[in-house]
Amino acid sequence: MKPVKIAMMGMTHGHTRKYYQTLLENKKLDWVASCAEDEDAKKVYALYKTGVPCYLDPDAMLAEHPDIEAIVLASANDRHFEQMKFCAERGIHILSMKIPTFDMKEYDAMIELVEKAGVVCQIELEMHYNPVVKRLQKLIAEGALGKILSVQATNITLSPVWAFPWQGVPEASYGSRVPLAPGDRRFRGGALCDHPHIFDLIRWLTGSDFANVFAQVAPNLRPDIEVEDMLLAAGKMKDGTAFLFDPSWSRMEERLKVPAPGWEVFPKRMEVNVTITGEKGMIQCDCFGPNVYHNGAPNDRYTVQYTYFDEWIGLIDEFVDCIRNRKQPRINLKWHRHTIETMNACYDSIATGKAIAI
Amino acid sequence: MIKQMNSALDFLRDKYGVGPGSIAKGPECFQLVLPDGNKVDLLPHRVERRFVELKKIIDGKTLEGISTFRFAAFRPKGDLRKMLAAELDLAAFLSGSDFSSLFATGDGQRVCNVIFRLVNGMSGCIECSSGLPAGTPLLDRHEIIARRGVASDRVVDTQVPQHSIYLWNEDGTATYTDVDTELFGLSDEAIWTVRAAFAVLSNPSLAASWNQAAIVSLRQAEAALKSALSGTPVTF
Structure with a gap:
């Protein structure tokens, strides 16, 4: 199976660091880039020394890595809609944090975006893989x-x-x-x-x-x-x-x-x-x-x-399987x-x- | 069991020079029968050593800014109403506050989950079930969460009560938890009932407040069981 070219975006969510080991070790993935919300998030990201380049502008990241297939949206809840839209419009698969949004109108718009784009959108509820x-x-x-x-x-x-x-x-x-x-x-x-x-x-x-x-x-x-x-x-x-x-x-x-x-x-x-x-x-x-x-x-x-903490291993395995085999994740929008x-x-x-x- | 308890009570009375009284089975709980015929509902949890220590931790301000009480009690085939009453009374006893409201869910017979609010603003919950198989020992937990500190009768990162002694031999596994030297050999239930009776004999002013508390907590338990069926909060 061709590894999924994956990126992370935001880098401000509490679970951000939990992905690093899995994204680096899982041979079904090729973690090519990250994009931090701001300079502060970039500085914290640098502490973990992943060796994966970090950008501050999502367009700049995609310009450098046009082959990105999926993005983990590791960001604050109020950033999810805009970032999901960014991904869906570009046909990029999405791994969303546990709260896509509490605004139910926005939530329904997210469902529509994802369905229209035909991309995988998995919600991170990692306890399923515990x-x-x-x-x-x-x-x-x-x-x-x-x-x-x-x-x-x-x-x-x-x-x-x-x-x-x-x-x-x-x-x-x-x-x-x-x-x-x-x-x-x-x-x-x-x-x-x-x-x-x-x-x-x-x-x-x-x-x-x-x-x-x-x-x-x-x-x-x-x-x-x-x-x-x-x-x-x-x-x-x-x-x-x-x-x-x-x-x-x-x-x-x-x-x-x-x-x-x-x-x-x-x-x-x-x-x-x-x-x-x-x-x-x-x-x-x-x-x-x-x-x-x-x-x-x-x-x-x-x-x-x-x-x-095996949760992120199983979660990513399912995400890759859904992308490569066109499946709907169990925890979908x-x-x-x-x-x-x-x-x-x-x-x-x-x-x-x-x-x-x- | 009552004969054994009264014998233990006599021992304590004689040793400490406390007046007469005996334990009898009442309509709702064990009672202390006084020579004048008056009866006092016994609240054994109020003298159980772990709860006495938790109360000391609260009253002595070892915990500061209490927010939430998290209680759980699971028994085999118990009377849910009485189980709830004991836990509710424990919350009132430890907090020193009356209840202002509660909400409950459950089937009204085997399980009941209660969220309560106290008049002093503190919050809490009780997980209660009589769903354990026969012969299973009581499982319970009492945790008090404060701005400064958490107190509990259970060890951090454990799910079941610990014992003082674990014995493994050709007969299998046995556990022993002895917490009272003077009443060594009695069951926990008997020990705390005797201690409760002795507390009232030693401090007669407890009689009226315990009788009142026993009535109030049973009424509150009944209100919780009704709330569980109606899905409606109760305000006191």
Whole structure:
């Protein structure tokens, strides 16, 4: 198979650095160029010494590398539409970050653009390629629990806003400046926008879509940011499955400008744990473990060091397969629309104090 | 079990010179029966050592700026209403605040997920299920998340309770977790029931507040189960 000529664009998303190793090592890919959003992003990119040239102008990048077939849009949420348009108009396949946009009109325009151009557009929901999730899906599919009654899941992390400031800017993260609720000084665009994974995962596990959702914000752990950092969401799927999600930034961090060892204040920087009760029993699963632990440099704090991040390997494998074999990715724009719609409903619930029918 | 608990209570009363009283099974929970015939609903979680320590961490300001309580309790074939009541009362006890509202989802019988708001502005959730197979020990977790610090009764990066002793031999695997020297050998449920009765005998002013709290938490649990079926938030 001819390697896919691939590029990255934006370089401001928190997941940007997670692609470097896979893009360099996967022989089905030829990573030819990157294009940073600005000088700051270019400087951070340079720290990782990938050896791949970095531009500041997408047209200049394409002029130098006209054979680029696909681009990873590793950018802020408010940049996605313009960048998707740029790619679609040039017949370039797209790997989008986890939130294409929260503006549903813009979202539908994205679908139209991609369909008209006939390009692959895969959404980065990397938990699908996590080995624990794979086992969980297999166990559920084999009927280990019988009919699912309830799913509880955490998707909790430290806050990335100090390293990736756009995630604390309502316009850049949510797409516009919308107050959380009357009298609340905070705006949409925080932890919820960072954590769509569990909203997607339950749809795969149950084979059902959301019926309703209730969400509630808690007092911020970081009173100096403009967006929500602590929230809970609960509701029901159309098949009756109850759920309770915690998508908070509930793990405190050092305010580093570039992610590095010592980022954590709480020992474990990130957790996706799932508890499922079914008619035949229960499952608890930790999607990132077992791990190793240390209390060494730089802060001598007890710290959880993760032992695997296979997600980006599987994700890229699927992207290449879809490009070369003209397949539709599992997480495509149309599939993901309902997840985004439900996350918007969470914000509506926070604003109104009511459960929202989807 | 009641005979064993009363024997343990007598031992403590005798040792510490505390007045008379006995444990009996009440309509909703174990009760302390006083010589004058008055009865006190026992709230064993309020004297369970891990929760006492969590409360000390809160009251002593080891945690600053509490935002969220994250509780979970999973049992085999338990009474969901009573399970919820205990967890709700624990949140009220630890926070020192009443509830202002809650929303719940579930089937009303085996599972119930609750999101609650306290009058003091703190938020929280309870994951509750009686879906474990018979014979499975209780699985629970109580985590308190604050601007400064997180407190929990579970080890970071673990999913199940740890034990003090793990024994592997030709008979298989056994675990032991003993947390009370004076009441060594009793089950956890018996230990905390005896300790609760002893707490009331030692501090009679607890009687009225515990009776009130027992009623309130059961009503709130019932409200949560109704919310789970109606899909409507409840304001208190």
